[in-house]
Amino acid sequence: xxxxxxxxxxxxxxxxxxxxxxxxxxxxxxxxxxxxxxxxxxxxxxxxxxxxxxxxxxxxxxxxxxxxxxxxxxxxxxxxxxxxxxxxxxxxxxxxxxxxxx
Amino acid sequence: xxxxxxxxxxxxxxxxxxxxxxxxxxxxxxxxxxxxxxxxxxxxxxxxxxxxxxxxxxxxxxxxxxxxxxxxxxxxxxxxxxxxxxxxxxxxxxxxxxxxxxxxxxxxxxxxxxxxxxxxxxxxxxxxxxxxxxxxxxxxxxxxxxxxxxxxxxxxxxxxxxxxxxxxxxxxxxxxxxxxxxxxxxxxxxxxxxxxxxxxxxxxxxxxxxxxxxxxxxxxxxxxxxxxxxxxxxxxxxxxxxxxxxxxxxxxxxxxxxxxxxxxxxxxxxxxxxxxxxxxxxxxxxxxxxxxxxxxxxxxxxxxxxxxxxxxxxxxxxxxxxxxxxxxxxxxxxxxxxxxxxxxxxxxxxxxxxxxxxxxxxxxxxxxxxxxxxxxxxxxxxxxxxxxxxxxxxxxxxxxxxxxxxxxxxxxxxxxxxxxxxxxxxxxxxxxxxxxxxxxxxxxxxxxxxxxxxxxxxxxxxxxxxxxxxxxxxxxxxxxxxxxxxxxxxxxxxxxxxxxxxxxxxxxxxxxxxxxxxxxxxxxxxxxxxxxxxxxxxxxxxxxxxxxxxxxxxxxxxxxxxxxxxxxxxxxxxxxxxxxxxxxxxxxxxxxxxxxxxxxxxxxxxxxxxxxxxxxxxxxxxxxxxxxxxxxxxxxxxxxxxxxxxxxxxxxx
Numbered sequence: 001x002x003x004x005x006x007x008x009x010x011x012x013x014x015x016x017x018x019x020x021x022x023x024x025x026x027x028x029x030x031x032x033x034x035x036x037x038x039x040x041x042x043x044x045x046x047x048x049x050x051x052x053x054x055x056x057x058x059x060x061x062x063x064x065x066x067x068x069x070x071x072x073x074x075x076x077x078x079x080x081x082x083x084x085x086x087x088x089x090x091x092x093x094x095x096x097x098x099x100x101x102x
Numbered sequence: 103x104x105x106x107x108x109x110x111x112x113x114x115x116x117x118x119x120x121x122x123x124x125x126x127x128x129x130x131x132x133x134x135x136x137x138x139x140x141x142x143x144x145x146x147x148x149x150x151x152x153x154x155x156x157x158x159x160x161x162x163x164x165x166x167x168x169x170x171x172x173x174x175x176x177x178x179x180x181x182x183x184x185x186x187x188x189x190x191x192x193x194x195x196x197x198x199x200x201x202x203x204x205x206x207x208x209x210x211x212x213x214x215x216x217x218x219x220x221x222x223x224x225x226x227x228x229x230x231x232x233x234x235x236x237x238x239x240x241x242x243x244x245x246x247x248x249x250x251x252x253x254x255x256x257x258x259x260x261x262x263x264x265x266x267x268x269x270x271x272x273x274x275x276x277x278x279x280x281x282x283x284x285x286x287x288x289x290x291x292x293x294x295x296x297x298x299x300x301x302x303x304x305x306x307x308x309x310x311x312x313x314x315x316x317x318x319x320x321x322x323x324x325x326x327x328x329x330x331x332x333x334x335x336x337x338x339x340x341x342x343x344x345x346x347x348x349x350x351x352x353x354x355x356x357x358x359x360x361x362x363x364x365x366x367x368x369x370x371x372x373x374x375x376x377x378x379x380x381x382x383x384x385x386x387x388x389x390x391x392x393x394x395x396x397x398x399x400x401x402x403x404x405x406x407x408x409x410x411x412x413x414x415x416x417x418x419x420x421x422x423x424x425x426x427x428x429x430x431x432x433x434x435x436x437x438x439x440x441x442x443x444x445x446x447x448x449x450x451x452x453x454x455x456x457x458x459x460x461x462x463x464x465x466x467x468x469x470x471x472x473x474x475x476x477x478x479x480x481x482x483x484x485x486x487x488x489x490x491x492x493x494x495x496x497x498x499x500x501x502x503x504x505x506x507x508x509x510x511x512x513x514x515x516x517x518x519x520x521x522x523x524x525x526x527x528x529x530x531x532x533x534x535x536x537x538x539x540x541x542x543x544x545x546x547x548x549x550x551x552x553x554x555x556x557x558x559x560x561x562x563x564x565x566x567x568x569x570x571x572x573x574x575x576x577x578x579x580x581x582x583x584x585x586x587x588x589x590x591x592x593x594x595x596x597x598x599x600x601x602x603x604x605x606x607x608x609x610x611x612x613x614x615x616x617x618x619x620x621x622x623x624x625x626x627x628x629x630x631x632x633x634x635x636x637x638x639x640x641x642x643x644x645x646x647x648x649x650x651x652x653x654x655x656x657x658x659x660x661x662x663x664x665x666x667x668x669x670x671x672x673x674x675x676x677x678x679x680x681x682x683x684x685x686x687x688x689x690x691x692x693x694x695x696x697x698x699x700x701x702x703x704x705x706x707x708x709x710x711x712x713x714x715x716x717x718x719x720x721x722x723x724x725x726x727x728x729x730x731x732x733x734x735x736x737x738x739x740x741x742x743x744x745x746x747x748x749x750x751x752x753x754x755x
Contacts, residue, residue: 025738033734098731 009050016043030082030092034075041071103158104173104194110152110206111241117148117234125227138226142217145230149213149237153206160199168609171196174247174315181250193247193314197610200448201244201380204455208372209237211575215463216364218572219470229269229362236262240373244380248313249302252381256298256345259374264288266369267361275360283360290354294344301337305388308334314384321387322613328392335388335395338381339402346378346432348406353679355429359421363466366421371428371462372455379435379451383444383610390442390614400440400525404532407433409676411539415546416662416672419476420465423547427502428458430536434517437533442618443520445607449590450517453509456586457501460579464495467568467576468551475563478547483556487565490573492552494580499548501583503541504640509587515633516592516601522632534636541643549651594626 016039023036045064052060086092121141129137163171172195181188192198213233220229239258246252268284275283302312308330309317321331342348347355358370369375382389382399389396407430414426431454438447469476471488485492501510514537522530558565567573590603608615650657662669671677 021741025734025741094734095732097733 006050006054009046013043013046013050016040016046028093028095030085030094030097033094034078034082037078038071038075041067103155103162105175106155107159107175107192107194107245108177110155110202111238111245113148113152114234114237114241117145118231118238121145121227121234122231125231129227135221138221139217141227141230142213142220145234146210146213146217148234149206149210152237152241153203153210156199156202156206159194160203163194163196163199171609172315188248188250188312190251191247192245192251194245195610196607197380197384197448198244200452200607201376202241204452205237205240205244205373208455208459208579209233209240209368211578212364212368212372212459212463215367215466215572215575216362218569219364219466220362225269229266232262232265232269233364233368236266236369236374240377243377247315248311249305249317250312252384253298253302256341256377256381257295259369259377260288260291260295260345263291263358263369263374266365267358269361269365273360275357280360283357287354287358290351291344294341294351297337297339297344298341301334301341304330304334304337318385318387318613321391322617326391331388331391332395335385335392336398338385338388339395339399342378342382342436343402344378345381346375346436347429348378348402348433348436349409352406352410352429353682356422356425356675359419359425363421363462363469366425367459367462367466370425371458375428375432376435376451376455379432379439379447382436382439383448386439386444386611386614387617389439390617393618396440396442398440400437400521400529403433403436403438403440404521404529404536405433406430407437407536408532408539411536411543413672413675414543415539416669417543418479420468420478420481420547420551421462421476423478423543424458424461424465427461427540427543430540431458431502434514434533434536437521437525437529438517441520441524441529442615443517443524444611444614445601445604446513446516446520448607449603450513453501453513453583453586456579457498457508457510457583460494460498460576460583461502463572463576463579464491464498467491467572468495470568470572471565472558472563475558478550480558481551482554482558483552484565485552488552488567490567490576494573494576495552496548497580498583499544503544503644504537504637505644506637507584509583509585511637512587512590512592515636516590518636519592519629519632530632534632534639537636538639538643541640542647545644545647546651549648553648553652554655592629594629 020036020038020040020043023039024033027033027036045067048060048064048067052058052064082092085097089097091097121144125141128140131137132140163173172193175192175194177190177192179187180190213230216229216233220226223229236259239255239262241255243252243255243259246255264284264287267287268281271279271281273280305317306312308326309320309324311317311320320326344351355370355375359366361370389399410426410429410433414423414430417423417426431450435447435450435454438444438450467488468481468484468491471484471491472481475481497508501508504511504514518530518533518537521533590601593600674680
């Protein structure tokens, strides 16, 4: 483990985050967007774990558990919303769900 | 007693609150007249006690040496804004005491009289509440030690005048309603008050104070341009013309007769309308520093005196005659002030308060006995029905006509003499002609009312003498009208010690008199000669009036037919109301409607308001397209924002 430098972890994490952002901004399918959000969360988790191990401080790892818990709860709510939208609109394409305006 | 002077305003205020808040309940709680008596006597006693306090302060002040007779009673700090410190303080000196005695004394008698006159009026309690409020305001006007307290009283009496003119708001008055007369009085007064306010601002700017003592001491010592004095005096005088019904603002006073007769006696004859004279007299040093304005004051007074007296010659409403007589007498007072005889003007205020209040109350007694008929052509021969009213009215007529030995003679001749010695022969001549006209119309009124054939319908009218509560004030006032003048005997009669009244007020006017530097030497013979001429003129006018209206009424008709044009001109009051209506009221209404409303308001003001609204509407119609409703595009913008902020943070590191 100690042979792999910390930069590798951080670069991987940053890459995952960027993939997540790109997915959120560019993909049309709500479920894919949702998965991209999870990806961003996990990249953040990876950073926390990396620094925790690097600094020998366990607080970061504890924090990750919390993030996972909240993410699980959020996934349940988010998926429920998407299902509800699909029932109403017969689609999960977010550029077709544009009622959020004047 | 000087320190208790605040009670003279506090008691009437309490009386106002008491009768105003509880009057209706009291009236309903007691049967018949008992409730009214309680209300009336409470209202009267507050003024009566005030009179006693003023009398005490007066006696105390007389006991002091002449230079200590001006005392200030501080009550509380009224306004304290930045550099402006206004104290609510009363100035108890010779002038304010004289005026206070008149107001509370005559006021008390009129209050008592009102108990009888207003009997069975549905708003009896409201009447007494208003009267007490008026006394409160008037006493503030007189006692205030600075221009602001004076102004407070000034506006207060204007309000009470308005309320009391429109007291019988459900009655008709001439072509309109009493409310219209009240409104007219209020609006015309407002024009004068505007001038007064400008004067106050100018005084504050010039002297940096509004307190009488400071302003007047600065006025007599500081080097201030005569034009500044002139402007201040002119503005103050505009205020006085409004309140004291002088040309050009006298039109409200005849209409003010719409109010109950005691109101006409108290407010529109004896006290409030003399407020302008008091103010001019109080600010005598400012007026004395502006000789040009003094001349204006004298000329306006003179013009008002003769114009109003000539209108009074032909009026047929008993109160209208008295109203024009009041305007005319007020003109006399301003004539006196304008020629520098300030103490003579206050002297005339006092004697006029006695005999004019008496005349109005007498007229009220007649109106009361004649079931509210006011046309003197429908009276006649009332002498035998109302002996007390007749006798007191007769004395008042003698007094106002200037018959020697009565109060009016002394004050009027004092004014005429000063007009001659300081103004000139023309001033005296017009004044003397006015005195003659006054004597004539007063005795015309007397003859048509009390003498001759009974011209009223005996089936409808049952003339009767008024109750004691009304006639006793008449008798007291008649007594005062007879003896009131003897405190101001002219030098020519009084000998060594001179005119007592003038001597008493002298410290107030000393700075003004020194500044004016007049009173040229005139012999006593001259004075006596002029006196004899004016008395002879008045007596012949009385004789003529009695002869015509008592014995040969058809002569009057003949004369009026002969000079039809002149008669109609006078009967219609020189068409002043019509001229004002056409020249001022109509144009203002037209401009207001056609320009200010239809163009300025509708097009301009509404245009701005609606324009701003539609501008916002249109521009937001464009901007709202930014809101696509697609969450992703919002997220993009958010990301771009975050990126920019991060970039900026990195660069600035």
